[in-house]
Amino acid sequence: MASQTRLFRRHRTLVSPYHIIRLAVAPLLLLAAIGCSDDATIVQKIQVQRQTRLQTETKQDHLGEVHSLLTRLIELNQDESRRQITYHLNRWLDSVPMPENASQPKLLKTISDLLPSERVDELVLGDRFLRSDVSHLRDAYLFGAIAKWVDSPQSDDPLLTSWLAEQEEKLGADEANQLRTACRFFDWTIRNVALEPFVAPPALQITPPELPLGMIFQGAGYRQTDYQSVWRGTGDALQRTGVFTQLCRQAGITAAMLAIQSTETGQLKPWAIGVLVGENVYLFEPALGVFVPGPDQIGIATLAQARSDAAVMRRLNIPGFYDYPFSKQDVQQNIALLNVLPVGISSRMQHLESRLAGDRRMTVYTNVDQVAERLDAAAGIAGVRIWEVPVLAEVYHAALDQAAQRDPLLGFWYFSRWAIMDAEVESSRLFSLARWRHLHGQFDNDDEASLKGARPLYLSQRKPEFEIADLRIDVDLQKAYGIRRELGMPPEVYDRQVQQAQAMIRLGKQTATYWLSLIQYDDGRYDTAETWFRKRVLEDSQLSHWTPAARYNLGRTIEHLGKDEQAVELYKHTGDIQEHGNRIRARLLQKSESD
Template identity: 80%
Template sequence: MASRNRSPLRSRTLPFTLWAVHSDATSLGLLGTVLLGTVLLGTVLLGVAGCGDDASVVKEIQVQRQARLQTETKQDHLGEVHRLLTRLIELNPDESQRQISYHLNRWLESAPLPEQATKPALFKTIADRLPVASRDELLLSDRFVRSDISHLRDAYLFGAIAKWIDSPRSDDPLLENWLAEQQTKLGESHANQLRSACRFFDWTVRNVALEPFMATPGMQLTPPEMPLGMVFQGAGYRQTDYETVWRGTGDALQRTGVFTQLCRQAGVTAALLAVPSAETGELAPWAVGVLIGSDVYLFEPALGVFVPGPNQVGIATLADARTDASVMRRLNIPGFFDYPFSKQEVQQNIALLNVLPVGMSSRMQHLESRLTGDRRMTVYSDVDEIAHKLDAASGIAGVRIWDVPLLAEVYHTALEQAAQRDPMLGFWYYSRWAIMDANVESSRLFSLARWRHLHGEFDSDDENHIEGARPLYLSQRKPEFEIADLRIDVNLQMAYGIRRELGMPTELYDRQVQQAQNMIRLGKQTATYWLSLIQYDDGRYDTAETWFRKRVLDDSQLSHWVPAARYNLGRTIEHLDEQEQAVELYKTSGDIQEHGNRIRARLLLKSEAD
């Protein structure tokens, strides 16, 4: 009897033996054919009878294979994708990307794209920013690639944020009565969309501390050369939307990115409005327009305030700004600030859509159509349809894809590569947000706290073994005596990745300890500020006031969060009916958002007088 490891070979050669016998039989008579067939049949039967083990093995293999195929067919690949996205911060980045790509493509095998992918017409407005070879892969690929995962991560996270902040607790008190009136004027559906947009804008302004358009690195560096005409630390593109919401700080363009991402997840159409130069055609962004029905409502991220409507009531529409000169004029603060745009200059606007090429692809459209229930998120934008709706609005002279989000992706990659080549740049690049990004236990816990915070999971859920953002942030608030003792505290050294190698000079070791101490203090300041924001978003305004006033703004704890904390303190005490104190805070000279804060102070005084 043949051994078992020969059975596959036998199963492959048997058909050829039958073919050879049949060929010879054609030249014989009927008797010869019958005899040959009888001999062959007997041989086969003897083989089967004598090799029962082989037959059972083949059958076992077939059963196992069938079971495996059935299991893979039944496996909920999209469920696995969602599960991985929810735990992304806890997983190895490379491994999670690989697994998500695997499950997406396995799902595609059972649910292929319904038709051949095509490029949307609006893609041509961004095509020149992409290498020719990349265009087809981004838009037309019928397979998910690893670079798609960051897009899915963003959609998931902004969707998670939008869900918990779209609630009455997030309403701006200045708009409460006006929004109630819009229920009758606009109808319930449109009024709810406008209310959601107001909540998203308000959260963005409070949670993304404003930075200047051009940021300075804070240390002497040789600026690296950047592609596509970008400059080091340039406006808008120096952070992606994800980095902006993750770090809680950004310039006005980056605030725009966060705001429009939140709107998209709620099905609200929002676009950056820019005025084209009559001489050069260069675009000058000035506000975000939110399309509600046929009207475009105006929000100003640089000022951190909605554009007040006629008579400083409610929110102005683009039609208001184009017909009523007082709307734009009231964005001036006489004697302090002049707004750079007037009624005449905002007559014609280009609407810029915050959509990456992957977000226009057919594979994302197909994926979104299959996401239901808790898995639902917006991963696809029908940019041509959106452009058609915006084009119909008065004052919109054209629609394009905004290039800043794409440039931010390119900038991120280029800067990371430059940081690997230049040690000084590398130190600056990796140390800025080491409190969350470093490969040490304290940073892992801090990033987990931030992830929980952005999900609105403030308190621990013991039943599901989820530690909330509040206790996780509190664990980062090391007392000063403990920070000072870092040099002799071995356990704390291990938590912050400090290791004194054999033969390490004392000077180098001391420098390592000092850097870690700076990191711990920065982490403490950041955790304290974010805890204060949690108190506000949780409706604990008395507690929030204490945290902002006595912990973040205390002279002994001053940090780069001070201007944002002062603004948020003002917003907090508005809820405590301390409007006069809030107005004084908004008038603080020198704060980066002073212009917009003074507009809010004026609106607050008007609301008190009415």
């Protein structure tokens, strides 16, 4: 971004091998020039001063610098911040060397067909931090930040409150708290990641690029990384799984995608997320957006219950509307798929995590062999593998980025979809900052910290319609959205620029309005949230791609206001992508009223 400057100018002079050699050789040359005289003491003094400076820089709190950079990552130049983070990590590694004899986890062989062996060795056994590691650290930091504020009573699902209280006596406080935390994370994920179809072709007539590893353009799961899914607030069922399992990892909860393996082709068919608490695997269904109800539609079903009680799976049907594709017989044996990347099981991340404490603590390493052993011991788990989707997402993202550079039409679609946050203009910078604050649970201004909250930042994106219409004559607004009328620019080109910017402003306004409504809910302001969802998102003149998710969230909002009958009607709305699961929630809500 043109307005940004290089960060941390005080670090521009780095200690390189050249500097060290010069420090060592310079005193010797000086000593040879002056001979063995009293001036030798001057040389010694200079040498001591330089050595002291080196030692001071060596003792610098490099992990503190890394944490500081991660907390403000969205405000910094991305290339420079990655360079700085990698530098500080490797300087820290110089002072705290890694243990020797690192070895590859056994489970790594389950994705051996996706990555070349030399790349795997670099990612897993490499003894230096890579710039690509920064994305993994960013994810761990951000999902950890979300987990901290979401794991609170404010995030409890009212349908589970009484049942979870009963589990404390059955499971004990520790396991009951783990289960409660998982429920909060799942509920937040479903409310905040609007469901998309598994395959989402673009509206434009784009020639699909050739992609590696048999991937298809805009394919299920891998078309977004976990970070992109939570950042954009949209995703298919597999991407919802990625967000949920990332949150669980930061809370020390074992969660995995469960898949049924075809006896004919060996193909895996994901169907639910299993959360391991004690010896039980609790079931959550990301495509439906609901937990799998237990026997008699009470609480959350375990895998053991789904395998023994046919009614558990049968009640996922909505007679006359939807049939669930799997039955008791289908879920007898499951493959557990772990949402990890090779970098997340590397020896350097294990070493780093062992040194993170206090506010810097976050989970950056997973002992997959140990997790696999625990999951494999659970009834109904026939094997454990590393999930291929997160690995494919990294490959897909890199391949599509390159293809977009070559194909102008693909490039326009690829870079314009989320220009409201990604474009290098002031309005997008403020929007991305608002989203960053939102995901940190920083809703309002903090005057003492000079921190502007998500709520006022989102409000600044809600331009009135007359202002959007006047974009052609509003020079200040044109600058904010990167419109420049160069000398000699044809009128039709300028008009197209203005129209594209107007579309971007309207999309930004719709998105900011929807996310503001979610903030009102998460802040416990249910009356205000109802008003925002009804009058600002779901009005006929404001309808957008957020409409189905807003309708669901309106239902969730008015449940808290005692308007259960209205909520049931919203959940039964025909044609919403999550209608199947919404109708299950409507049924559970009606049952809770009658009990």
